[in-house]
Amino acid sequence: MSSIEGVFLMFCNMTPDYSGRKIAYFTLGCKLNFAETSTIGRMLSERGYRRAEPFETPDMCVVNTCSVTETADKKGRSLIRRLVNKWPEATIVVTGCYAQLKPEEVSGIEGVDIVLGSNEKLRLTEYLDRWERTHTPIMDTTPSLDIKSFRPSCERGDRTRWWLKVQDGCDYFCTYCTIPFARGRSRSGNTDELVAQALHAAGAGAKEIVLTGVNIGEFGRDNGQDFLTLLKRLDEVEGIERYRISSIEPNLLTEEILRWMASESRAFKHHFHIPLQSGSDRVLRLMNRRYDTSLFRERVECIRELMPDAFIGVDVIAGARGETQSEWERSVEYIDSLDVTRLHVFPYSERPGTKALLLGDVVENGERHRRVGILSEISERKMRDFMVSAVGQRRDVLWEHKISGSNEMSGLTDNYLRVSAPYLEGAVNTITPVLITGLDNRRPETVTGEHAG
Numbered sequence: 077m078s079s080i081e082g083v084f085l086m087f088c089n090m091t092p093d094y095s096g097r098k099i100a101y102f103t104l105g106c107k108l109n110f111a112e113t114s115t116i117g118r119m120l121s122e123r124g125y126r127r128a129e130p131f132e133t134p135d136m137c138v139v140n141t142c143s144v145t146e147t148a149d150k151k152g153r154s155l156i157r158r159l160v161n162k163w164p165e166a167t168i169v170v171t172g173c174y175a176q177l178k179p180e181e182v183s184g185i186e187g188v189d190i191v192l193g194s195n196e197k198l199r200l201t202e203y204l205d206r207w208e209r210t211h212t213p214i215m216d217t218t219p220s221l222d223i224k225s226f227r228p229s230c231e232r233g234d235r236t237r238w239w240l241k242v243q244d245g246c247d248y249f250c251t252y253c254t255i256p257f258a259r260g261r262s263r264s265g266n267t268d269e270l271v272a273q274a275l276h277a278a279g280a281g282a283k284e285i286v287l288t289g290v291n292i293g294e295f296g297r298d299n300g301q302d303f304l305t306l307l308k309r310l311d312e313v314e315g316i317e318r319y320r321i322s323s324i325e326p327n328l329l330t331e332e333i334l335r336w337m338a339s340e341s342r343a344f345k346h347h348f349h350i351p352l353q354s355g356s357d358r359v360l361r362l363m364n365r366r367y368d369t370s371l372f373r374e375r376v377e378c379i380r381e382l383m384p385d386a387f388i389g390v391d392v393i394a395g396a397r398g399e400t401q402s403e404w405e406r407s408v409e410y411i412d413s414l415d416v417t418r419l420h421v422f423p424y425s426e427r428p429g430t431k432a433l434l435l436g437d438v439v440e441n442g443e444r445h446r447r448v449g450i451l452s453e454i455s456e457r458k459m460r461d462f463m464v465s466a467v468g469q470r471r472d473v474l475w476e477h478k479i480s481g482s483n484e485m486s487g488l489t490d491n492y493l494r495v496s497a498p499y500l501e502g503a504v505n506t507i508t509p510v511l512i513t514g515l516d517n518r519r520p521e522t523v524t525g526e527h528a529g
């Protein structure tokens with residue numbers, strides 16, 4: 077080898093130094109995406125990048141997209157175009173579910189430099205090295221059935237909460253959903269490694285961890301582990317005072333888990349997020365969901381019996397294919413009769429490649445939004461009732477931030493009620509008790525509190 081070749085090879089193998097380069101992150105969609113963006117941020121900061129301040133021009137933008145609905149795709153496209161227009165010199169990296177499902181469409185957006193699928197996103201630094209050498213556009217995705225890797229991560233979220241990714245992917249193939257195509261088959265972390273991540277977060281000052289995944293209750297089915305065992309092990313981690321499970325399918329939220337949370341768990345809080353999607357058994361079958369309305373009601377009643385103070389959030393899709401007028405009426409009556417706290421309502425969105433597109437009984441767009449409106453009103457009423465019932469209770473609050481333009485601060489109770497209270501110096505990221513005194517009429521879905529400790 078000549079000395080010139082030697083120098084060239086040495087240069088190619090050197091890790092480029094990105095010290096001082098500024099990067100701006102944009103995340104759309106679910107908590108899992110937020111957790112993964114944080115992981116990308118940490119990896120890039122280890123390579124010398126720093127997060128751009130809001131007033132700075134970034135050298136690179138990383139956009140972590142969602143594709144759960146057509147609106148999510150649209151939001152992704154318009155965000156990317158805005159970034160390209162605003163910072164034409166910046167390197168634009170796009171990843172996430174939209175990039176995985178429609179890589180050609182994304183790389184066709186003028187100004188996009190790097191497009192990475194779900195399997196590639198956490199290897200961004202490798203792709204950046206390639207980009208630095210060649211400055212030729214990169215597009216790399218793995219077919220969803222071949223996505224097998226799992227990389228655990230426990231990252232600080234945007235406020236005081238941390239997110240621990242315990243599972244990824246999904247095998248359920250609900251007929252309206254593209255997530256199994258975007259994120260691949262279900263796969264889980266290793267319990268010992270996840271506990272180590274929680275210990276590390278506790279060492280870094282974490283007080284609250286949210287367990288994230290695509291279908292969390294499936295944890296362990298691929299690698300012989302067990303979800304309840306994971307919860308019990310995490311519960312023992314000193315320093316972590318609160319855990320929440322981000323969202324769990326009703327058929328996987330077993331009575332055994334609920335009984336353990338109610339009577340034995342130290343830190344798993346009484347807060348549940350359970351997707352229902354429809355209150356009609358026929359529509360649930362059309363959706364290929366793995367439960368019916370009586371199982372769902374049983375779960376809600378079990379939670380209420382064991383944990384009467386629990387916050388129960390429920391996802392519902394309005395105007396899904398197959399939802400006839402009479403199915404809708406039955407559904408809305410059923411949903412209204414459930415003793416839940418809040419509904420997260422989404423209008424049905426046609427997704428290319430899904431089986432739902434073969435179904436009849438298409439609900440017109442205007443009617444979908446009318447149904448969203450009706451469900452949203454029910455949700456507001458339920459949420460208000462829950463807040464009113466909390467008045468007079470003493471609850472522990474994890475304080476998140478000072479409310480700008482006021483001398484108050486905002487935080488969440490153990491059972492997920494947002495509280496405003498007089499600001500206390502040094503209280504952010506600490507847990508203190510409050511007496512809930514009323515509804516905060518200046519802020520949505522917030523109660524007022526007096527310090528009670």
Ligand code: SF4
Nearest residue numbers: 246248249250253255
């Ligand atoms: S459970 Fe159904 S809706 Fe949820 S990610 Fe899996 S396929 Fe999609």
